[in-house]
């Protein structure tokens with residue numbers, strides 16, 4: 001393609017040296033009538049665990065016994081529709097009754113270390129979820145807990161008039177919380193964890209039992225079953241599918257030391273894991289459950305089984321804090337996050353929810369110290385995609401540009417092309433799809449892929465956001481090196 005006079009060269013290509021780079025030519029093709037699937041708003045979920053400084057010192061100020069306003073404001077701007085709690089691995093030793101009512105026992109956090117004052121428990125979490133506008137998602141203890149304890153939690157959260165529902169009212173919360181999403185355990189296949197269900201048949205037996213008692217308390221709840229490798233998933237899907245609304249998949253990408261570009265290979269492999277699980281769901285689970293005995297006294301699942309990416313993120317070595325989980329993220333990691341979000345769009349048909357692990361201080365977009373908090377680089381793509389991407393994924397391809405990762409979404413009026421240029425070096429000029437209407441570019445970039453925001457310089461933000469309209473009739477756009485661009489056209 002030759003660039004015509006109407007072609008728009010993104011002003012983001014900085015300075016004379018960069019413009020001397022001969023940009024590669026590429027072409028993006030969108031098929032608006034080929035719908036990939038509805039993008040669940042719940043892919044923009046978040047997760048907080050009783051782990052290190054995620055809760056105490058993160059969302060919550062222990063000295064003042066209240067949530068931290070500076071952190072709250074930052075979480076609110078992410079607009080997470082879903083918030084997962086209380087773990088994670090800690091689920092295996094967490095007893096929800098320690099965290100409600102006036103008397104809160106201080107417990108050892110046997111999994112992550114330190115003490116848990118239990119000042120944040122179910123009611124405080126629900127209050128927080130409400131403040132950020134998120135639906136709550138609770139994970140139950142299948143190790144040191146019991147099915148009855150899990151069912152009591154459903155009753156506490158969703159019941160009316162009965163014993164635990166009355167306890168909730170006595171604790172100042174008359175209206176039920178209507179918690180819809182319940183995780184049956186967390187990474188139950190993990191041998192090193194404090195669980196006992198590493199044999200999938202043990203998990204399946206227990207999960208049926210938990211599901212029965214919990215659904216007898218509230219038949220409308222949706223269950224997220226613990227997933228793992230292919231063989232585990234096969235048995236779980238085959239035997240639990242009538243009551244499995246979601247099967248969980250945890251994705252933590254990483255790069256090889258000194259090879260930032262290897263992050264994208266790690267993330268690409270994860271798209272493979274999603275597609276492998278999607279194929280298993282298709283092969284092993286009917287879209288509709290038939291013949292479910294009425295004697296269960298609750299209905300089977302009502303929708304096709306979906307994937308719950310209920311932990312996803314980027315986990316490199318070398319962090320601070322508990323288990324080295326307090327990581328500083330570079331701009332390269334932000335490119336990785338945008339690539340993940342593109343993958344979620346491209347696989348929208350099968351991804352029901354995703355919760356980033358974790359919101360504050362633990363592999364987190366938000367970091368705090370005693371006096372301030374900052375947004376790390378990875379915060380910005382999470383916020384931008386949430387704000388601008390549409391609710392329906394449509395087919396898109398890119399030819400001639402191996403460093404570009406692309407997804408397309410629409411709300412029926414506006415088409416949003418999400419373009420990540422993973423190249424550290426080269427701008428790429430793309431021919432735009434020939435659609436009527438004027439394009440607007442929303443670009444995130446940083447001076448280099450190593451750039452990061454840190455608590456040492458809390459007022460410095462390396463991430464620049466630019467919004468600019470393209471000239472009328474623009475046929476091409478140049479995406480800058482290491483940029484994230486959402487290109488929108490109103491239709």
Ligand code: AHR
Pocket residue numbers: 049051087088089090186187311357358
């Ligand atoms: O997010 C940190 C930990 O990673 C979670 O507790 C666990 O589920 C996962 O392995």
